[in-house]
Amino acid sequence: MFIGETASVIYSPVYCSNGRVYDAILKKPLDLQKRDAEVEQTLISAPDEKWHVEFLPLLCPNCGADLPGEKDALIVFCDNCHSAWNPSNKNFTKVKFSTWQEKRDDITYLPFWQLKVKVSGIQLETYADLIKVANLPKAPAGVWEQTPFYFCAPAFKLNSVLFLRWCRQLTATPPPKDLIDDFPAKKIHQVTLPITEALESSLITLSSLMSNKTKFLEVVSSLKFTLEDSSLILHPFATSAKELVHTKLGFTMNSAALNLGAYL
Numbered sequence: 001m002f003i004g005e006t007a008s009v010i011y012s013p014v015y016c017s018n019g020r021v022y023d024a025i026l027k028k029p030l031d032l033q034k035r036d037a038e039v040e041q042t043l044i045s046a047p048d049e050k051w052h053v054e055f056l057p058l059l060c061p062n063c064g065a066d067l068p069g070e071k072d073a074l075i076v077f078c079d080n081c082h083s084a085w086n087p088s089n090k091n092f093t094k095v096k097f098s099t100w101q102e103k104r105d106d107i108t109y110l111p112f113w114q115l116k117v118k119v120s121g122i123q124l125e126t127y128a129d130l131i132k133v134a135n136l137p138k139a140p141a142g143v144w145e146q147t148p149f150y151f152c153a154p155a156f157k158l159n160s161v162l163f164l165r166w167c168r169q170l171t172a173t174p175p176p177k178d179l180i181d182d183f184p185a186k187k188i189h190q191v192t193l194p195i196t197e198a199l200e201s202s203l204i205t206l207s208s209l210m211s212n213k214t215k216f217l218e219v220v221s222s223l224k225f226t227l228e229d230s231s232l233i234l235h236p237f238a239t240s241a242k243e244l245v246h247t248k249l250g251f252t253m254n255s256a257a258l259n260l261g262a263y264l
C-alpha cells in the first residue's frame with residue numbers, strides 16, 4: 001500500500017541533427033547500439049509535433065470568480081462563494097467541505113478527509129460501535145449511539161508515522177458538531193492527498209485502533225470497505241514558528257513535518 005506516493009515521468013530532451021539523435025543537455029550524440037538503429041531512425045523521421053498542453057481555465061463553475069491556481073493542489077477553494085472543486089478530468093466536480101470555525105484571525109486551516117465507510121463484517125455505524133470495537137477507554141454515553149462514525153485522514157501528505165497518528169487521533173475523537181458549511185476560511189493548507197488514498201488508510205487506522213489484535217486478525221479477511229460518502233473538514237490550527245496547535249483538540253503538528261510533506 002502506498003500513501004502519498006507520486007510517480008513522475010521525466011522527459012529527456014533530444015534533438016536530431018545530421019542524421020543523429022543528440023542528448024540536448026550534454027550536446028552529445030546518444031550512444032546507440034546497432035540494434036537501436038531502428039529506434040534512432042524512427043526518432044529522426046518522426047514529424048516535428050509540438051507539445052500538446054491543455055489548460056483548464058481556473059474559474060469557479062458556481063460564481064465565475066478566479067480560483068487560485070495552486071501548484072499540486074487537488075482541490076481548489078473559491079474565496080468568493082466558499083465552494084470547493086476537484087479540477088481533475090477536465091471537469092470540475094464539487095467537493096463537500098465544512099469548517100470547524102475559529103473566531104481568531106491568525107488561524108491556518110488544515111484539511112482532513114472525513115469518510116463514511118461501510119465496513120462489512122463488523123458493526124461500525126456509530127461512534128458507540130467504535131468504542132466497543134476498539135475497546136476505547138471512554139465511558140459510554142447515550143448520545144454516541146446516535147453519533148455516526150467516520151474515518152478521518154489528513155488530506156495532505158505527511159510521513160507515514162505522523163499520517164497514521166493523525167488518522168488514529170481524529171478517528172478516535174467524536175466528530176465535531178459545530179461545523180459550518182459556508183465559512184470564509186482563509187489560509188487553507190492545500191489538499192495533496194486524494195480521497196482514494198485516504199480510503200486505503202482506513203484499514204490501517206482500524207487495525208491500529210483495535211487493541212485486541214487477535215480479534216482483528218480473526219475478522220480482517222472478511223472486512224470490506226466501501227466508501228459511502230466523504231467530505232473535507234477544515235480544522236483550525238494556531239501557528240507558531242515550530243508547530244501548529246489544533247485550537248479545539250490541542251493536538252500539535254510539527255511545522256517542519258508539514259512543510260516536508262509538501263515534497264513527498
Ligand SMILES: [Zn+2]
Nearest residue numbers: 060063078081
Ligand atoms: Zn465561487
